[in-house]
Amino acid sequence: MNFLDAKSAPSREDRLHASIAFGGICAQVKTGKQAFAAGCTNLSSRLFSMAQGCQFTLSLAILNSIRNAVLIMHGPIGCGMCSLGTIGQNKTLKQLRDPASEGLIWISTNLDESDVIGGGEKKLKEAVRYADREFRPETIIVANSCVPALIGDDIDSILSDLQKETAGIIMPIHCEGFKTKIMATAYDAVYHGILKKYIRYPDRKIPLLERDTDKFRAAYRKSRNVNVLNVGSMSLPDEGELRRLLEGLGLTVCFIPCYAEPKDFQYALETSLNVSICGTHDDYLVGHLEEKYQISFMVDTIPIGSKNTSRWLQKIAQHFDLDKEAERLIEMEQRTLDEALDPYRKTLAGKKVYLAGGEVRIVATAEIIQDLGMEVVGFKAHHYDRFIEPIFDALENIDEVLFSVSTNQPFEMSNIITKLKPDVLITHVGGNNIAAKHGLPLLPLFGPTYNYCGYSGVFEIARRLHKTIRNFEFNRQLSRNTSLPFKKEWYEKDPFSYIKYAQGIKA
Ligand code: SF4
Secondary structure, three states, X not given: OOOOOOOOOOOHHHHHOOEOOEEEEHHHHHOHHHHHHHOOOOOOOEOOOOOOOOHHHHHHHHHXXXXXXXXXXXXXXXXXXXXXXXXXXXXXXXXXXXXXXXOOOEEEOOOOHHHHHXXXXXXXXXXXXXXXXXXXXXXXXXXXXXXXXXXXXXXXXXXXXXXOOOOOEEEEEEOOHHHOOOOOHHHHHHHHHHHHHOOOOOOOOOOOOOOOOHHHHHHHHHOOEEEEEOOOOOOHHHHHHHHHHHHHOXXXXXXXXXXXXXXXXXXXXXXXXXXXXXXXXXXXXHHHHHHHHOOXXXXXXXXXXXXXXHHHHHHHHHHOOOHHHHHHHHHHHHHHHHHXXXXXXXXXXXXXXXXXXXXXXXHHHHHHHHHOOOEEEEEEEOOEOHHHHHHHHHOOOOOOOEEEEOOOOHHHHHHHHHHHOOOEEEEXXXXXXXXXXXXXXXXXXXXXXXXXXXXXXXXXXXXXXXXXXXXXXXXXXXHHHOOOOOOHHHHOOOOOOOEOOXXXXXX
């Protein structure tokens, strides 16, 4: 893989044959080969679509978190308005890592009709000079939206000229929404900019050893440094738990890219292993780091659920020849967790659960559901690609369970919930307004302040599920006093009626 000579990252439709339209069962998606051979998952096509994601907005999930930076949204004022909802969270989470950190600083170039005719160059230059003069950031990030890309603004040339005038590094991110239907292309778009502008060896000298020699690399391999590629849906308690486990193996941990600062990206090259939390999120970055800097990487499972966490730790330990140490740590953690889960297993057993959100995360969370004796009755994934395959290994009796793929499309989810009749919903943050109106207990799939990862994450999910199931009066009242926005006739139809070539669900 090497796309760094190109201006922007390729779409995930082209690079990974990812899909956003599918309705069937887990057996069809457990091995990518079967699903792709069936010709359904890569079709990404609906006769009717209710909502669609935009990679520009998902790119902001990472970009808004980078410290000591000003973000310029180059486009109409509406692009990126979703950041309004995360200002407080961004500020708090930055300051928890560095109390002196600024909150989110963003500027819009506010392109209008006359700029579509005359070009957005003048406004972009003004915005960059203003950001540099007013805030003196280490980095000026320019996120490019559809309008400048459609009218042919050559932002790379404009920014390259401006770089001579500014103190901070200017980092263009090509994340125009219209270029892809797979929102997760955003991760590649952001990493493309980071790889080109941020990743480089630090200016300080490394004592005794010259860089780029076998001796140098061997020295660092023997070292105990790992980069853990965090994701926007991870919380500080999640990072704390993974740090605790890896430090328990004697490793030194650096988290990038979310809530990192520029120097973290430079020191990121002084590591032995890049560890992915989620292949869907990280493969573009770690693949390029291996090719360009010969740093090994691990893309496997996500450390959510005890089996997945143990597997994740074992794979990391193998790289450092720490297998025995990992075995001892896992045995101790598992024993403590089992004792702590016992009371929750008694109250939660037998409840039916429906999960919706990112493909890797929902299937991993299902491991906790089965561990607690609950029953998984269905999945809805934002999109589908090959990174889901190892996550199924931790599940049992899952082949016949419903699996659908859609980015948002709440009409399909509402229909499925009505047919499957789950006792509990675990759904992605931002899509819970429709889900909550079904009047069921609901646990968000992730949260910025809660622990979901590692062994303590399993306990925390069990504790919160137990609490949610005991008292969901708010959702019950919501369903009694509000109505869902879909007609009765829709609930009589197959939920996948609008997906081309989808396999139906039994009502
Ligand atoms: S699809 Fe294009 S115009 Fe719409 S929000 Fe995304 S980047 Fe902006």
